[in-house]
Amino acid sequence: xxxxxxxxxxxxxxxxxxxxxxxxxxxxxxxxxxxxxxxxxxxxxxxxxxxxxxxxxxxxxxxxxxxxxxxxxxxxxxxxxxxxxxxxxxxxxxxxxxxxxxxxxxxxxxxxxxxxxxxxxxxxxxxxxxxxxxxxxxxxxxxxxxxxxxxxxxxxxxxxxxxxxxxxxxxxxxxxxxxxxxxxxxxxxxxxxxxxxxxxxxxxxxxxxxxxxxxxxxxxxxxxxxxxxxxxxxxx
Numbered sequence: 001x002x003x004x005x006x007x008x009x010x011x012x013x014x015x016x017x018x019x020x021x022x023x024x025x026x027x028x029x030x031x032x033x034x035x036x037x038x039x040x041x042x043x044x045x046x047x048x049x050x051x052x053x054x055x056x057x058x059x060x061x062x063x064x065x066x067x068x069x070x071x072x073x074x075x076x077x078x079x080x081x082x083x084x085x086x087x088x089x090x091x092x093x094x095x096x097x098x099x100x101x102x103x104x105x106x107x108x109x110x111x112x113x114x115x116x117x118x119x120x121x122x123x124x125x126x127x128x129x130x131x132x133x134x135x136x137x138x139x140x141x142x143x144x145x146x147x148x149x150x151x152x153x154x155x156x157x158x159x160x161x162x163x164x165x166x167x168x169x170x171x172x173x174x175x176x177x178x179x180x181x182x183x184x185x186x187x188x189x190x191x192x193x194x195x196x197x198x199x200x201x202x203x204x205x206x207x208x209x210x211x212x213x214x215x216x217x218x219x220x221x222x223x224x225x226x227x228x229x230x231x232x233x234x235x236x
Contacts, residue, residue, distance in 0.1 A: 001112060001123075002028060002100045002101060002103060002175070002234065003234075003235060003236055004100060004232045004233060004234050004235070005206075005207050005233045005236075006025050006030065006110045006114070006207055006230070006231070006232045006233075007207030007208030007209070007211040007212070007230075007231050007233070008023045008025060008146060008202065008208075008211050008228075008229065008230040008231070009208075009211045009212050009215050009228070009229060010022060010023055010094075010215075010226065010227070010228040010229075011166060011215050011219065011223070011226065011227045011228075012165075012226055013218075013219065013223035013224065013225055013226050013227050014185055014219055014222060014223030014224070015222075015223060015225070016042065016225065016226055017049050018026045018040050018042075018043055019043065020034065020035035020036065020037075020040075020042035020043045020045075020093075020100040020226055021033065021034050021035070021046060021047055021185050021187070021226040021227070021228040022035070022043075022046045022050050023050070023072065023183070023228050023230045024053065024054050024097075025202055026054050027192060028099060028100040028101055028226060029053070029054070029058070029097065029099050029100075029127070029224050030089075030097065030098045030099075030100065030181065030183055030210050030230055030232055031050055031053060031095065031097035031098070031183065032094075032095075032096050032098065032113050032184060032230055033045075033046035033047075033049045033050050033093045033094055033095050033096075033110065033113065033160075034046060034094040034112075034113050034185040034186065034187075034226065034228070035047075035091065035092070035093040036091065036092050036093065036125055036156075037090055037091030037092065038090075038160070039087050039088070041082075041087065041089075041090070041091035042091055042092075042093065044081070044088055045078050045088075045091040045092055045093040045160070045161050048077055048078055048081065048160065049071075049074040049093050049095050049160050049161075050060055050073065050075055050079060050095075050221075052070065052073055052074035053067075053070045053071065053074060053095075053097060054104075055068035056069075056073070058070070058099065060101060061162040063099050063101060063106040063172075064106050064170045064171075064172065066099075066109070067097060067099055067106060067107075067108040067168075067170065068108060068128045068144030068168055068170055070097075070108075071095055071097070071108050071160065071168050072166070072168075073137070073179040074160055075160045075161055075164075076164070078091065078092070078093065078160055079161055079163075082161065084233040090162075091154075092159040092160055092161040092162040093111070093159060093160045093161060094110060094111025094112055094113040094156070094159055094160070094185070095108070095109070095110050095111060095113070095160050096108075096109045096110075096111070096113040096114060096115050096117055096127055096183055097109070098181060098183065098232075100175070100181070100232070100234075103165075103175050103176070103234075103235065104118070104172050104173065104174055105126070105172065105173045105175055106170075106171075106172050107127065107169070107170065107171050107172070107173065107212040108124060108168050108169070108170055109127040109128075109168060109169045109170075110158050110159060110160055110166060110167075110169070111129075111130055111131075111134070111156055111158060111159045111160070112129040112130060112131045112134065112154075112156060112186050113127075113183070113184065113185045113186065113228075114126075114127050114129070114160065114182075114183070114184055114185075114186075114189055115181060115182070115183050116181070116182040116194075116197070117173060117175070117179055117180070117181055117182075118179065118181075118182065118197075118198055118201045119176070119179055120178055120202075121233075122198075123194045123197060124130075125194075126171065126173055127169065128157055128169060129159060129170075129186075130157045130159070131153065131154070131155060131156050132152050132153075132155045132156075132157060132160035133147040133150045133152060133153045133155075134147070135157065136150075142189045143199070148190055151231065153186075153190075154186070161200070175234050176234065177234055177235035178233075178234060178235055179233075179234045180201050180231060180232065180233045180234070181230075181231075181232040181234075182197065182201070182230070182231055182232075183228075183229075183230040184214070184228060184230070184231075185225070185226065185227065185228040186205060186225060186228045187218060187224070187225030187226050188214060188215065188218050188226070188227050188228065189223065189231050190224075191217070191218040191221040191224075192214060192217055192218055192221075194219070195198050197214065200213050200214055200217070202232070204209040207232060207233050208231075209227040210229075210231045211230065211231045214229040214231075215227045215228075215229050218227060
């Protein structure tokens with residue numbers, strides 16, 4: 001089993017009244033979720049998604065199919081709850097999950113939360129945002145800088161709980177001792193550059209202190225959304 005040190009923090013930010021973000025650390029399973037929907041429905045969606053995958057009996061011989069099954073089940077649970085409770089209609093959530101085993105990260109992802117790998121010198125973004133502005137950036141119609149302030153930057157093209165069948169990105173990533181995984185919501189990466197993220201990971205050996213500094217910096221810059229950072233350092 002891969003040895004890692006993990007720290008995490010979630011914060012409501014400076015503008016929102018409810019924190020609809022959440023995170024999960026269960027043994028070698030890491031995840032973040034960013035809910036959406038009024039009347040605190042987003043908080044219900046993100047919490048339910050994380051609860052389902054926390055309780056899922058993962059098949060460690062088939063990690064990617066097992067992750068996909070867990071996320072698909074979470075999707076149906078969110079849909080069913082929204083159908084049963086009119087106040088929760090239209091709720092949904094992002095989900096970025098990593099199952100870390102045998103020096104690999106097995107990843108399931110939907111929405112615009114992100115997973116990064118820091119190798120000590122370079123930050124690698126392991127997930128693609130499922131959003132309108134991300135598609136515009138990929139097509140060359142928008143720059144990364146323009147995307148950060150675009151009026152539709154929060155409009156997702158894919159999320160959990162919004163359709164009976166949803167499509168997840170699944171991948172595996174090799175890990176080395178000393179590598180650091182960062183799972184975060186858009187409330188963090190929209191206010192902190194990749195260079196700053198790398199600098200903070202280098203400056204703080206303790207993953208909890210690194211996560212707290214990341215969230216503190218996002219709050220210093222306005223905290224316009226809920227903010228979540230989960231930092232996992234590989235090795236002793």
